[in-house]
Amino acid sequence: MDEPVKEPKRRLVAPQSELIRLERRLFLKQGLSLGALTLLSGCDVTDTDSVQKALWTMSRWNDRVQAAIFDPDKLAPEYPESAITKPFPFNAYYPEAKAPRVEGAGYKLELGGMIRDKKPWTLPELYALPQSSQITRHICVEGWSAIGKWSGVRFRTFLERIGADLSAKYVGFKCADDYYTSIDMPTALHPQTLLTFRFADQILPTAYGFPMKLRIPTKLGFKNPKYITAMFVTNDNPGGYWEDQGYNWFSGL
Ligand SMILES: Nc1nc2c(c(=O)[nH]1)N[C@H]1C(S)=C(S)[C@@H](COP(=O)(O)O)O[C@H]1N2
Ligand SMILES: [Mo]
Secondary structure: OOOOOOHHHHHHHHHHHHHHHHHHHHHHHOOOOHHHHHHHHOOOHHHHHHHHHHHHHHHHHHHHHHHOOOOOOOOOOOOOOOHHHOOOOEEEEEEHHHHHOOOOOOEEEEEOOOEOOOOOHHHHHOOOOOOOOEEEEEOOOOOOOEEEEEEEHHHHHHHHHHHOOOOEEEEEEEEEOEEEEEEEHHOOOOOOEEEEEEEEEEOHHHHHHHEEEEOOOOOOOOHHHOOOOEEEEEEOOOOOOOOOHOOOOOOOO
């Protein structure tokens, strides 16, 4: 849609649409209206800066509440093969043609932080770990969802194998693009959280994150890093690409 907007008019509507954006975020993420936020925070909603600050405070509060009510035994729904979405959508903060092409032969997964054995892992070593599969729904905050089949090692199994400190708070991920994200340890240990190397029974294609994607069906799509090159265990929240721009950090069940 190309709607020509004249320069002066655009400048006039800009602050208004910023507020509409904020209101939408507030409503989506906290189930709140701008009016309710005004009452709760006492800040002037026409002052975008203080609204942003209040949003951040509430988002952090929300993370704590969500982490507290996280149920490690609650499973995301699984589906039959017939429910798989074809074609499965690609998504990233750039178009598909720009997806990073990781060289499999020389690849090594780097480990850091609170991990006993930080020896880097090659792909053949990772493929030799016990593998399991899931058919689950990937839900993107942008408003689409799709069912896919991923296979790989239970992340808990891998964390145990490398001697990760399971009492630490976070696991952080670095990716071959400039993406990064992090998750809470209870979610890392959840039985459906898989470090996956296959999509639809084939080695992960570039689009879906070769050489690996952390598949977490209990979290929104942006908490599922593709093209992982490094991971580390830490007690300092590493944030994330979208999280640092205001998306709720926990974003999960
Ligand atoms: N490295 C990396 N991982 C990423 C992203 C990204 O841009 N880079 N985008 C996230 C988002 S927002 C979504 S919805 C899913 C999309 O995964 P798909 O391409 O397999 O559908 O990847 C997530 N993981
Ligand atoms: Mo997404």
